[in-house]
Amino acid sequence: MLVISAKSGQLGNRLLLSANFMAFASENNFTVLNPALEEYADFFSSTSQDFLCCYPSKRFSIAGNQFLRKYYYKINRYLAESGRFNTIDVKREQPFSWSNSSITKELKSGTINFFQGWVFRDGWFVDDISNLQKHGEEIRAYFQPLKKYQLNVAKLISNIRSQSDVIIGVHIRHGDYQHHQNGRFFYLVEDYLKVMKSAQMLFPNKKVTFLICSNQKQDDDCFQHLSYVYGNNHIIEDMYSLAECDYIIGSPSSYSMWASFYGERPLYMIRDVNKTLEIEDFVHFYQWQGVFYYNEDWSKSFWEWTH
Numbered sequence: 001m002l003v004i005s006a007k008s009g010q011l012g013n014r015l016l017l018s019a020n021f022m023a024f025a026s027e028n029n030f031t032v033l034n035p036a037l038e039e040y041a042d043f044f045s046s047t048s049q050d051f052l053c054c055y056p057s058k059r060f061s062i063a064g065n066q067f068l069r070k071y072y073y074k075i076n077r078y079l080a081e082s083g084r085f086n087t088i089d090v091k092r093e094q095p096f097s098w099s100n101s102s103i104t105k106e107l108k109s110g111t112i113n114f115f116q117g118w119v120f121r122d123g124w125f126v127d128d129i130s131n132l133q134k135h136g137e138e139i140r141a142y143f144q145p146l147k148k149y150q151l152n153v154a155k156l157i158s159n160i161r162s163q164s165d166v167i168i169g170v171h172i173r174h175g176d177y178q179h180h181q182n183g184r185f186f187y188l189v190e191d192y193l194k195v196m197k198s199a200q201m202l203f204p205n206k207k208v209t210f211l212i213c214s215n216q217k218q219d220d221d222c223f224q225h226l227s228y229v230y231g232n233n234h235i236i237e238d239m240y241s242l243a244e245c246d247y248i249i250g251s252p253s254s255y256s257m258w259a260s261f262y263g264e265r266p267l268y269m270i271r272d273v274n275k276t277l278e279i280e281d282f283v284h285f286y287q288w289q290g291v292f293y294y295n296e297d298w299s300k301s302f303w304e305w306t307h
Helices: 011-028 035-043 066-081 102-106 126-134 136-142 147-161 189-200 235-242 254-263
Strands: 002-004 086-089 113-116 166-172 208-214 228-230 247-250 267-269 290-293 302-305
Touching (some): 002 035, 011 035, 011 126, 011 136, 011 235, 035 066, 066 113, 126 136, 136 254, 147 166, 147 208, 147 228, 147 235, 166 189, 166 235, 189 208, 189 247, 208 235, 235 254, 247 254, 254 267
Parallel strands (some): 086 113, 166 247, 208 228, 247 267
Antiparallel strands (some): 290 302
């Protein structure tokens, strides 16, 4: 049994982490428990009905609530740090992958293996993409949102499609990104506009509508020369609305990467706001490649996406 016993980042990071554990478990006949999903578990059909957040899903399970999930996470943190079980602490010296890590030798079958550490963050999964692709269908099924969120997403996308030929989702990551890695991936609205206008030029004689999703309120006046619609301003509905677009644009973020994975839609991660886009710059999830740059100050370590 594999237990994800420590939280790593926010929604996108935890979904990518979960997906990698699930793919590995499917390949090697393990069960995964995911108490670290805690505050996001109630958004999804499978985990909302199972406070253990078990994969593969069990036939009989108990629905969770905020109290149960918080307690479940705390007790797993205690057990992981107690020294009574096999606890694997993933260090940050280099990107982790199941395929290239000696950590798999530390796994003990027939017992509980607790994992803590960032494990799969941003591009740390690139060496395991083949497993994600192989088990993608069941992973996406497991993380299908609740029906109410699906209906809201479907209504939004249907309304846009009724008056558009192409929908391009734009994830404007502001807020926390102003300070994340010293603002490396924080782009001004003017920067996003440059990229959006360049993307629009890829589809001459077609009606392009931009679906704008952001973690910070944006000024309508900035987008007045474009056809655009705002997302529903809901963490799950925005993510899964991006997954329904024809193309996705965003700064390097696991949030937009999950949308790309879930919807199987090509994503352009902004690295140069002055670049003239080509259609080949939009990359499907399974095609991502990159280089990891390590720094002793972990906050300065980063992935540079090469494609």
